Amino acid sequence: MKTLNRLFAAFFIFAALCAGNAIAQEAPDALIKRISQDVLDSAKADRAIQAGNQKRIQKLVETKILPHVDFQRMTSLAAGRYWHDATPAQKQRLTKEFRDLLVHTYSGAIAQIKDQTLQFRPFRASPSATDVIVYSQVLQTRGREPIQLNYRLEKQAGGWKVYDINVLGAWLVQTYKGTFATEIGKGGIDGLIKTLADKNRALAATPIKKAR
Amino acid sequence: MMFNKRVTRLVLVAAAAAAISGCASTGGNPKDPYEGFNRAMFSFNDTVDRVALKPAATAYRDALPGFVQTGIGNFFGNIGDVWTAVNNLLQGKVEDGMSDVARVALNSTFGLLGLIDVASDAGLPKHREDFGQTLGHWGGEAGPYVVLPFLGSSTVRDTFALPFDFYGDPWGYKDPVSVRNIGRGVRVIDKRAGALEAGDLVEEAALDKYEFVRDAYLQRRQNQIDDDGEKHVPDYDSESGVKPQEGAKPPASSAAQR
Numbered sequence: 001m002k003t004l005n006r007l008f009a010a011f012f013i014f015a016a017l018c019a020g021n022a023i024a025q026e027a028p029d030a031l032i033k034r035i036s037q038d039v040l041d042s043a044k045a046d047r048a049i050q051a052g053n054q055k056r057i058q059k060l061v062e063t064k065i066l067p068h069v070d071f072q073r074m075t076s077l078a079a080g081r082y083w084h085d086a087t088p089a090q091k092q093r094l095t096k097e098f099r100d101l102l103v104h105t106y107s108g109a110i111a112q113i114k115d116q117t118l119q120f121r122p123f124r125a126s127p128s129a130t131d132v133i134v135y136s137q138v139l140q141t142r143g144r145e146p147i148q149l150n151y152r153l154e155k156q157a158g159g160w161k162v163y164d165i166n167v168l169g170a171w172l173v174q175t176y177k178g179t180f181a182t183e184i185g186k187g188g189i190d191g192l193i194k195t196l197a198d199k200n201r202a203l204a205a206t207p208i209k210k211a212r
Numbered sequence: 213m214m215f216n217k218r219v220t221r222l223v224l225v226a227a228a229a230a231a232i233s234g235c236a237s238t239g240g241n242p243k244d245p246y247e248g249f250n251r252a253m254f255s256f257n258d259t260v261d262r263v264a265l266k267p268a269a270t271a272y273r274d275a276l277p278g279f280v281q282t283g284i285g286n287f288f289g290n291i292g293d294v295w296t297a298v299n300n301l302l303q304g305k306v307e308d309g310m311s312d313v314a315r316v317a318l319n320s321t322f323g324l325l326g327l328i329d330v331a332s333d334a335g336l337p338k339h340r341e342d343f344g345q346t347l348g349h350w351g352g353e354a355g356p357y358v359v360l361p362f363l364g365s366s367t368v369r370d371t372f373a374l375p376f377d378f379y380g381d382p383w384g385y386k387d388p389v390s391v392r393n394i395g396r397g398v399r400v401i402d403k404r405a406g407a408l409e410a411g412d413l414v415e416e417a418a419l420d421k422y423e424f425v426r427d428a429y430l431q432r433r434q435n436q437i438d439d440d441g442e443k444h445v446p447d448y449d450s451e452s453g454v455k456p457q458e459g460a461k462p463p464a465s466s467a468a469q470r
Contacts, residue, residue, distance in 0.1 A: 077448040105417040112409045133445065141278065144285065144406045145338075148440060164446070168410070169435030170428035174446045178241060178427045179419050195419055203416060 028153045028160045029123035031068065032134040036118055039064055043113040050114070052207060057107040065106070070154065070161035071099040077163065078176040079192075082184050090189045097196035102172075104203045115141050130155040133166075243430060244357045253359040254422050260362065261404075266411070269404035281402065283327040288383070288399045289338065290319045290326025295380040299341035303349040311336050340436070342377050344370035348437035357426055365429040 026034075039060065043049045048056045075095040076083045086094065121135035131154050138147040150166035164173045183192040244250060273281070297312035315331040315338070323330045332338060347369055348354065355368030366374075378384065383399070386392040418424035434444055 080448075101417070105413060108413050108416050133442065135440075141282070145340075147410075148435075152445075168428075169432035169440065171431060171446050173448065174431060175424060175427045179423050182423060183419065199419055 026159065027123070028125075028132050028151075028155075029120065029134045031160050032136070032151050032153075032162075033118075033120060035064060035068060036136065039110065040113060040116070040118060043110050049110065052111045054107065054207065057110050058103065060110065061103055061106055066103070068160070068162055070156070070163045071095050071102075073154070073161070073163040074098070074102075074173055077173045078180050079184070079189075080177055080181065082180070082189065086189045090193065093193050094189065094196070097193055097200060098176075100200045101196055101203070104200065119146070132160075241426075244426060246356060246358065250357060250359040250426075251422055253361055254425070256361060257359065257364055258421075265400070265404050266408070269401050269408060272401050273405040273408060281405065284398060284402050285406070286319070286323070286329045287326045288395075288402065289329065290316060290323065291381070291383050292340075293319070293338070294382050295377065296339050296341045298380060299343060299346045300339060302343075302346045303341070308339055312339060342370075342373065343380065344373035344377070344433075345437050347373055348434075354430070354433065357430060365425060367430075367433065370433070 042060055042064070046056065046060075049060065072091075072095050075098045076091075078098065079086070079094065083091070117139045119137045119139055121137075123132075123134060125132040131152070134151045134153065136149050136151075138149055140146060148166065148168055151162050152164040152166070152171075153160045153162050164171050166172070180192060183195050187194065241247065276284075293312050293316050297309050297316065300306075300309035300312055315336045318331040318334060318336070319326045319329060322328075329338070344367075352369050354370070358366045358368055358371055360366050360371065360374075363374075383392065383395055386395060414421065414424060414428075431444075435441075438444060
């Protein structure tokens with residue numbers, strides 16, 4: 001009996017390791033394809049999301065997207081050289097507020113999903129690369145131009161993590177860098193945290209604009 | 213005509229007054245030495261958009277059937293492809309330029325005067341090139357950021373290129389003038405309608421809308437000149453910001469150095 005138990009335990013550990021390994025080894029383009037298709041399908045199938053139900057969208061973002069994003073790295077890059085001056089507590093609060101802002105914006109984008117489809121550019125990066133870009137496009141109807149949407153990922157111990165997004169040709173971190181520097185110049189790290197927190201409160205009070 | 217002139221003058225005076233009042237402040241971004249002027253122009257444009265353009269575009273989007281909007285967008289898109297073709301050829305991108313010529317030929321005939329974009333379905337993708345991109349392609353420096361009245365974000369280089377784009381627009385020769393002007397209006401509203409959702413997102417994402425739009429625009433513009441290539445991937449590890457990479461090199465190597 002004991003032997004059997006041990007055998008079972010060994011088997012489960014082995015299976016768990018394999019599963020963990022499989023996730024860690026999922027190629028970055030496959031990961032992005034899987035997540036974005038998943039999000040797109042979920043949004044299209046969910047009337048509450050299309051109606052702009054904030055809680056539902058937030059949940060979708062938190063379960064499907066957030067585990068694959070490294071917000072700490074994003075925040076540190078956007079803060080640039082000021083990051084080193086921040087205390088651990090400030091770093092934590094800044095990351096949280098920036099994360100909330102991006103989640104809210106992303107939720108707004110998801111609420112607008114209706115009849116869009118995705119297209120991926122062939123992925124080419126050497127297998128040993130640890131910093132890659134996945135290129136995609138959101139195709140729209142009504143003769144509208146496609147929206148360019150690229151993801152920059154870094155290989156980490158727990159698998160590939162997104163740390164920058166390019167929308168319509170502009171990298172998010174790069175775009176926020178200037179704003180962060182200005183706000184920090186005006187009121188220090190705490191000033192930036194406060195501005196972000198105020199913005200987040202204002203956003204939380206306004207309903208998400210729904211899809212047309 | 214008289215009325216038109218008077219309105220134009222009024223708008224110019226208002227814009228100038230706004231510009232003068234805003235000249236005091238500058239944020240110190242090296243790419244934006246005219247920040248005071250630009251901010252004033254930005255808020256002027258923002259007001260015009262809020263009270264006139266955005267409501268018109270919203271009504272347009274909500275009232276007209278989707279296929280009509282598609283037709284309008286395609287029609288002006290087809291006309292715009294002529295100037296895109298010229299600029300692709302001017303940049304030496306012969307293959308793209310010839311593809312654009314074929315697009316116009318296909319869409320103007322089988323696409324019923326451009327109303328249907330049959331060329332895209334036939335595997336000839338739409339490009340978008342203007343004279344500013346042509347100058348940029350041949351190494352023309354963007355110069356400082358400029359916000360133009362009504363037209364919005366631009367750079368000194370692209371402002372110089374603007375008259376060429378104006379004269380290179382076939383619709384500008386459409387007779388009679390009344391049809392030409394109505395067409396111009398519709399084109400502007402259709403374009404704005406396509407950016408309504410993006411505009412809402414910018415409102416949500418930006419801490420300072422002016423700064424956000426500027427910093428995103430300058431990147432986007434460079435990206436258009438690079439043709440969505442991989443040349444200007446930000447190098448966040450060095451503090452210099454953007455690292456220009458010669459040739460299409462994936463960013464893998466920059467990570468390897470870490």
